[in-house]
Amino acid sequence: MNTPSSTPLPDPAGAPVLLGALAPLSRPGWAEAGRHLVAGFELAVREANAAGGIGGRPLELVVRDTAADPERAAAAVKELAGLGVAAVLGEYHSVVARAVAASADALGVPYLCSSAVLDALVDEGAPTERVARVAPVQSRGWRLYADFLLASGRGRVAVAAQPSVYWAAGTRLLRERLAAGGGTLVELDANALTPGALCDALAESGAGALLLLTGHPEPAAPIVRAVRADPRLADVLIGAPAGQPEFHEWIAELGAAGAGIPFLRYLPERLGPLGERVGDELRAHLGEAPSFVAYEGWDTVAVLAEALRTRGTDRASLAGAWQHVRVAGTRGPIAFSRVPEAGVWQWAWSPIQVADRDPSDPEAFRVLRTG
Template sequence: MNTPPALPLRLGALVPLTRPGWAEAGRQLLAGLDLAVREVNDAGGIGGRPLELVVRDTAADPERAAAAVAELAGLGVAAVVGEYHSVVARAAAARADALGVPFLCSSAVLDSLTEEPTQWVARVAPAQSHGWRIYADFLLGAAAGTEGAPRIAVATQPSVYWASGTRILRDRLAPHGGTVVELDANALTPEALCEALAEQGATALLLLVGHPEPAVPLVRAVRSDPRLARVLIGAPAGQPEFAGWAEALGKDGAGIPFLRYLPEQLGPLGARVGKELRERLGEAPSFVAFEGWDTVTVLAEALRAYGTDRAQLAASWPELAVEGTRGTVRFSRTPDLGLWQWAWAPVQVVDRDPADLDRFRVLHSG
């Protein structure tokens, strides 16, 4: 008598795969999640049960994400993983908390991912306040030796994520005499924004906006304006990380510092996973792909050690110590965060080398 195959153990996955979501980031995230699932299954699964990834496209829509969490809960998933956009992950976290479903967030960084403290939500990406303070320290270092304090202009769009980032930068720079001025990227044309930069004597322009619109035309306008030749363009949210940035802007997209959550040198595990991700993607993996791999690997270890009961899984966050591609993942409660947080993934400020767009230069580490 043949033994029937073991029923799969389902994990829900939230990923932006269509516009207006950042589909390129979603593709990288899904590649990491899927590779880790395949590796778990190749090693025998969880107690003989294969993992099955049940993917839902959030398309950067918070309501769609919340509905997906409810649907996945009804399908019996052990937990939900993923998501890249912070405002979407916040909606998913709220629904997961309400339904009692563990949610291990891969890439969203907004500090206030939950309104109230919860046991159900954990995160492998660093909090925005941690990474963006490091970025502000980079700006202060870049201004050292120049005349006056940094005068930062931020081209921004309405969003709780961009507003939070602006506040973090202002709070970090102000004690050192730095100023932050907001420019509404929805109201100003690229040419009008260049006029404002010139009038205000800005030393840097930070792109707190979507990609490719309006980020790409803003970069082109600033690069072509001789008055702004010495203005640093920055993108702390990481837009230049992805290949589409270099394809759209060419050399204009080089020399634009952004945050990346990778160590300066990957260890043997990270190098091996990076090689397999490159083969799967057909291009260099971004830090987002590594976040996806780490997410599933951490959750698989929790499932092996604590079983599939949702409450037991959620209770396991502080007990875990799992080797990931970027270090040992351990969760703790940190001040002002209502979730279980890996404190911290490595943080770098990098840019694309003008001499070789496929090469990233490490400018600052934190």
């Protein structure tokens, strides 16, 4: 762990407090997720400034597009540090968030991760005080997803996976949890197999569920279409634990074929008054229902604004704020604790659902399990 920087940031009276915001806003990143994340940031910044800002100084976002590229994201952190940001926030893709965490920590800049869930956000054995996270760790959600599969009688599960640290971690978590419940997991290579060949392998496997651990729209959408069209696989449940069906782009691409595909969603069963109000504002801004990622964006800025108000804008002071912050978030009260496997300060009990889009109304969601 690096020693926290004690270098104070310039803070002339009335000058904005800068926050460096990172999100995937172009391909190959999930640009819709990035758009929702930034919408949440922007709304929370507007509301913080309307309430007086940070000691009379306005918050100001400096947004950079990561395009799901770890090197591009690390370079953006270096740029933002040079611009004098008090902290860096954001990112959706886990592999990118790891690069952001490493770069921010090395440069002495606090980082609050919004949406990436990979447990090992920093290298094993290198815990840091500078990094915290609003999103839940992957192990919580994916174990809940495995429990859902077992409870639904689908103990033999196939995964169509692409190479990635994130997908590999998810596969391991699923295999371990399924095995503990008497289930098994079969791996299919989503890069090597065409959709048709994957359907053949799936039929031969005898699996009752196929989980898509892949990018979207390619190859996820062609795989969904192929499985839906194959009469041998009529009873196979398709799942997407990483959350792709949450977004309108998914249903726009797949139509009715994209419904009935369970995924992980980081929302409570019912939003409270704050969540309802923020959701209405986000819907008006986005022109569509806000995803859980948009709520994560709002919550991230709410946490940082409170930390800045109570601990000051100095980076070292801010890096020591996580354990002291208590914030009313859109999805429940937010407080941070140490999670050993993550190596960062973590909102440990953010809400998690297994949900899907209702086949009778693909614009509506059904909650299938909570945890």
